[in-house]
Amino acid sequence: MKALGNSFFITRREVPKDEKIPGAKLLIQSGMVYKNDSGIYTYLPFGLRVVKNISDIIREEMTRINAEEVLMPSLVNSDIFKCSSRLDIFDNETFTLKDKNDKELTLCPTHEELFTVLAKNKIQSYKDLHFSLFQISNKFRDEYHPEYGLIRKKEFYMADAYSFDANDGGLDISYDKMFQVFRHVFNRIGIDTMVVNASADDMNGLSSEEFQVVSEYGDNEVVKCTTCSFTQNREDVVCKNYNSIDNVKLKTMELIKTPNVKTIKEVSDFLECEPNKVIKSLIIKVDDKYKMVLLRGESELNVLKLRKLLKTRFIEIPSEQELERIGTFAGYVGPINSTMEIIADTEVKYMMNAICGANKKNYHYKNVIPGRDFRVNRYADLKLFDENCICPKCKGKCEIIKGIEVGHIYKIGDSYSQDYGLKYTDETNQIGYVHMGSYGIGIDRCIGTIVEQNHDERGIIWPIAIAPYKVAIVIANVNDEESYRFAFDLGRKLDEVGLEPLIDDRKDSIGVKFADMDLIGIPIRVTIGNSFKEGKVEIKLRDEDNLNYVNTSEVINSIQNIIESKKQYR
Numbered sequence: 001m002k003a004l005g006n007s008f009f010i011t012r013r014e015v016p017k018d019e020k021i022p023g024a025k026l027l028i029q030s031g032m033v034y035k036n037d038s039g040i041y042t043y044l045p046f047g048l049r050v051v052k053n054i055s056d057i058i059r060e061e062m063t064r065i066n067a068e069e070v071l072m073p074s075l076v077n078s079d080i081f082k083c084s085s086r087l088d089i090f091d092n093e094t095f096t097l098k099d100k101n102d103k104e105l106t107l108c109p110t111h112e113e114l115f116t117v118l119a120k121n122k123i124q125s126y127k128d129l130h131f132s133l134f135q136i137s138n139k140f141r142d143e144y145h146p147e148y149g150l151i152r153k154k155e156f157y158m159a160d161a162y163s164f165d166a167n168d169g170g171l172d173i174s175y176d177k178m179f180q181v182f183r184h185v186f187n188r189i190g191i192d193t194m195v196v197n198a199s200a201d202d203m204n205g206l207s208s209e210e211f212q213v214v215s216e217y218g219d220n221e222v223v224k225c226t227t228c229s230f231t232q233n234r235e236d237v238v239c240k241n242y243n244s245i246d247n248v249k250l251k252t253m254e255l256i257k258t259p260n261v262k263t264i265k266e267v268s269d270f271l272e273c274e275p276n277k278v279i280k281s282l283i284i285k286v287d288d289k290y291k292m293v294l295l296r297g298e299s300e301l302n303v304l305k306l307r308k309l310l311k312t313r314f315i316e317i318p319s320e321q322e323l324e325r326i327g328t329f330a331g332y333v334g335p336i337n338s339t340m341e342i343i344a345d346t347e348v349k350y351m352m353n354a355i356c357g358a359n360k361k362n363y364h365y366k367n368v369i370p371g372r373d374f375r376v377n378r379y380a381d382l383k384l385f386d387e388n389c390i391c392p393k394c395k396g397k398c399e400i401i402k403g404i405e406v407g408h409i410y411k412i413g414d415s416y417s418q419d420y421g422l423k424y425t426d427e428t429n430q431i432g433y434v435h436m437g438s439y440g441i442g443i444d445r446c447i448g449t450i451v452e453q454n455h456d457e458r459g460i461i462w463p464i465a466i467a468p469y470k471v472a473i474v475i476a477n478v479n480d481e482e483s484y485r486f487a488f489d490l491g492r493k494l495d496e497v498g499l500e501p502l503i504d505d506r507k508d509s510i511g512v513k514f515a516d517m518d519l520i521g522i523p524i525r526v527t528i529g530n531s532f533k534e535g536k537v538e539i540k541l542r543d544e545d546n547l548n549y550v551n552t553s554e555v556i557n558s559i560q561n562i563i564e565s566k567k568q569y570r
């Protein structure tokens with residue numbers, strides 16, 4: 001049992017001003033965490049117990065499928081990322097530093113590379129497969145916008161697992177097992193997730209799914225069909241085009257003066273037309289070659305689709321000066337007479353009598369027809385799914401909702417194995433590459449999300465499985481020796497049945513104690529108050545309003561029954 005008197009217990013009534021969302025404010029007010037800096041937090045004793053409870057559930061579920069735990073370093077030699085070029089992909093989001101000998105080190109944003117290299121120590125033959133490893137540790141990311149409390153941290157706590165199999169069939173089985181582990185974990189810790197189809201970022205086209213929680217504070221966008229079951233990450237949704245060419249009179253192309261008119265909006269306002277009559281022309285640079293990308297005026301470029309199409313991880317956007325060097329101007333870029341490769345979104349094909357930049361300052365062309373007035377080397381689906389797009393599965397209407405990604409599982413396949421030489425010999429002495437899967441749960445994100453989903457005006461309402469303490473015993477009058485003795489006696493008995501309780505033995509008023517217990521969200525409150533003289537104590541659940549009076553001899557039984565009834569999964 002844990003007595004509150006003389007403990008490091010901090011709650012505050014004033015609302016922190018530097019947090020934007022209710023859950024993040026409550027985590028600080030309830031003394032679960034202390035904010036050191038933007039995106040950097042300390043877990044205080046109560047918050048740390050929540051972290052441990054979630055970690056224990058993850059360990060239990062991982063162990064069930066025979067995944068073994070290791071602990072990797074967070075500070076590593078940057079060279080390990082060279083083969084996968086992933087530091088370039090994480091771009092400016094990685095923390096790197098130098099040691100005394102000028103060696104470059106990285107605070108790991110991810111651990112796939114280290115696990116691939118580690119597995120080489122074990123794997124030689126097919127007999128060494130299959131196995132799975134996991135760890136629960138810190139990772140680092142230099143977030144552009146660390147905000148929303150624990151949801152987007154710079155140093156974050158994650159459980160990440162990796163499976164190693166001889167072939168696709170083995171990987172499929174490992175993936176399915178991990179999928180179930182994730183399902184069970186989220187169930188047990190009390191998070192409602194939706195499984196969102198996603199494509200792994202590395203162009204191998206293998207399956208990848210995200211566990212997302214619907215939340216207005218999410219930084220992920222999910223497309224959900226209102227008619228069928230289609231759910232996918234917005235970046236991955238195919239925009240199917242059902243346009244047809246209208247029976248319009250094709251006009252002759254014309255150069256027009258458009259002084260200081262640059263953006264799509266400025267052009268359409270100036271020419272009094274729909275923004276979608278304007279062709280959006282972008283110049284990109286891939287492997288030192290310039291290419292032009294065309295989209296309909298209001299469409300947004302989906303960079304992921306473009307990267308996959310061009311089979312590249314890096315796309316550069318030239319500066320204004322660079323554009324001038326190659327004979328065009330920002331705001332006036334267009335495909336007419338361009339010698340570059342031109343890639344257009346499929347919608348552009350249907351733009352008749354359109355408007356585009358003239359590669360000349362203060363000029364545009366109007367009445368432009370694709371194919372007639374300019375060449376398109378290839379058409380492809382390049383646009384980011386928007387509200388005007390329809391479900392690629394059933395053509396129904398879709399909504400775009402925000403989600404917090406709390407878990408992500410994906411089939412890596414053999415790409416890292418090829419990069420790092422993770423091979424084995426099979427039954428016929430042939431060399432094969434190991435097929436890997438990668439699986440991650442963001443523990444801080446889970447906590448941030450749970451509090452966001454489970455609170456009221458008085459404080460946090462922890463799901464019982466992860467609450468810092470399941471039971472709080474509140475002594476109304478600590479000067480009453482009998483109450484005091486009974487509370488600690490009950491505490492010891494609860495310890496014996498594995499339900500370590502919190503005992504509020506502080507000298508504060510009962511009002512302060514109740515307010516604190518509500519704020520920190522302990523699911524079951526047992527109060528030793530006025531009715532104690534009649535042999536009863538008061539039991540109140542954090543998520544219910546009514547009080548129950550229970551005979552002192554039956555308290556433990558009642559508590560056990562409540563906990564049993566709240567178990568979500570075993």
Ligand SMILES: [Zn+2]
Nearest residue numbers: 225228391394
């Ligand atoms: Zn649909």
